[in-house]
Amino acid sequence: MSLAAMTWIFLGAAALLFTAALLLRRIPPRAVLPPVGGALAVVLLLTAVFDNLMIAAGLFDYGEHGLSGLRIGLAPVEDLGYAATAVLLVPAVYWLAGGPAERGAGVRATADGGRTSAAGTLAGLLATSRPLSWINTAYPFAAAYLLTAGRVDAAFVVGTLFFLVPYNLAMYGINDVFDHDSDLRNPRKGGVEGAVLEKARHRGVLWAAGLAGAPFVAVLLAWGTWVSALVLAGSLAAVYAYSAPGLRFKEVPGLDSATSSLHFVSPAVFGLALAGAEPTPQLGALLAAFFLWGMASHAFGAVQDVVPDREAGIASIATVCGARRTVRGAAAAYLLAGALMLTTAWPGPWAALLALPYVANVLPFVRIDDAGSAAAHAGWRRFLWLNYVTGFLVTLLLIAAWWGR
Structure with a gap:
């Protein structure tokens, strides 16, 4: 065809x-x-x-x-x-998937609207996979693999598709199932920022989270090396450990932000390993900057949930450190990420400037207290769209890097 x-x-x-x-x-x-x-x-x-x-x-x-x-x-x-x-x-x-057609018309409801049909099941799975965030995991893999391998091949396509949908279904599906009770208390859940599925759907979500990615994982393991296999295994382990009972890394302050960051950095590391990249100090600095960005973003995102998380008995970096200290820590981590990019090869130093909009986004909340922490939701909404602008600019830099080879 x-x-x-x-x-x-x-x-x-x-x-x-x-x-x-x-x-x-x-x-x-x-x-x-x-x-x-x-x-x-x-x-x-x-x-x-x-x-x-x-x-x-x-x-x-x-x-x-x-x-x-x-x-x-x-x-x-x-x-x-x-x-x-x-x-x-x-x-x-x-x-x-149940999203409102008019701005500001969101409603508090389960992701599948109570439907029991196949369409309702698919809508629930789609909502729990967070389509708004698909690109945040697929892009790092695709960019890392393409710049290293220098070609678009079957591994590129399979890996990109895996990190686009099945990976996110597993990551957010496990989270939505085991955070169901606390999500019911959270006013921002039940839409694009997190599904609230009926408990009757939970087993199906967990099965779908495992089965949807299994063929992709099998193929990627077969095509890769022992190094790429270890990276992929670590990435999937982090997805499970973050929310699953018995581990719940998301309830260990500090480890919660680190694990969340790995969810986005590990696809890039896997892309590098699958394409056979050679480790260098500058590549390490770039990945460290990405990791700090991820930790800062998770920490800031946790601020808006301080009250509902405490009511549900969930510990997080924000509930332990407090909203104000967490916001200031996030700003510092963004700045450090930018500083690390200054040590990378051209056009990496230009990417250091991309940390500044994230710092500007959190600065209005540096004096926030725990009682008013929900106000940080406005900054989180800006953060979601800021990622797309940043992705646009990063793409320009990647093109410049390729052109300068």
């Missing part, structure tokens, strides 16, 4: 799913088409720009096989089809 034909198939399927979501959720098209249209215009523009940059840098080239032959500069128009597919697919999946 040609790439052009696949593009039309995926785009058509996304359009059908988008239409189905509007009909099933009874969403007025006039309420959502303007923002979706605006997002489509921005994504198509960025796709055209970045495709041209990456093809010009030699990251990849489609040739002419299976293409329509139409191009925007160096980029085939088929890539715009995949971008449009994503723009239609993301809101459709979000609405079908």
